[in-house]
Amino acid sequence: MTSAPSQLPPWRPLLKAAQRKEGRSPMSRWLQLATVASDGSPRVRTLVFRGWREGSTLELFTDARSTKVEDLAGEPRAELCWLLPKARCQFRLRGVALKLAPETQQEREQAHWMQLRPEGRALWGWPAPGQPLEATAHFPSAILDGTPTPDSFALLSLEIHQVELLELTGSPHRRRRWIANNGWQVTDLNP
Secondary structure (H helix, E strand, O other), X not given: OOOOHHHOOOHHHHHHXXXXXXXXXXXXXXXXXXXXXXXXXXXXXXXXXXXXXXXXXXXXXXXXOXXXXXXXXXXXXEEEEEEEOOOOEEEEEEEEEOOXXXXXXXXXXXXXXXXXXXXXXXXXXXXXXXXXXXOOOOOOOOOOOOOOOOOOEEEEEEEEEEEEEEEOOOOXXXXXXXXXXXXXXXXXXXX
């Protein structure tokens, strides 16, 4: 679900325009999620952008058995880096993982699960990520329509509080920041 255009933060149209420049490249939907593990060490992994809920809440899918879920439960603050090479820009989105009411979480996960293609659902039928590979492990290539949402399927909702855009065109480069608690007013920064 996306908010009406008049409710969008001012950086959202810039992000959408940059994504369009990527064309059909899957890179237009790949972003890196940085979290902090329970031992205080940093973790970064690549996820696929799935959509927006409201003006500044980003949705991602993950395997509930992955360590990023545990990381975000212990420290919900996170940052995303979204590099769009054809647009020659980088968005850094800082925010917090939302803890939704269990019934809301389940409802949203089920709705997203049903929208995935059978081949896209296959990942959540694979063995737990990061565990030792067993010779007899089964990796399905599809999970058919009508299959209930597995416990391994998790929706991450990240409420974005700050965005920085670095545009790598021209010299000098251009860098800007928007912060939610000041009404998304833009501040120009040194690149």
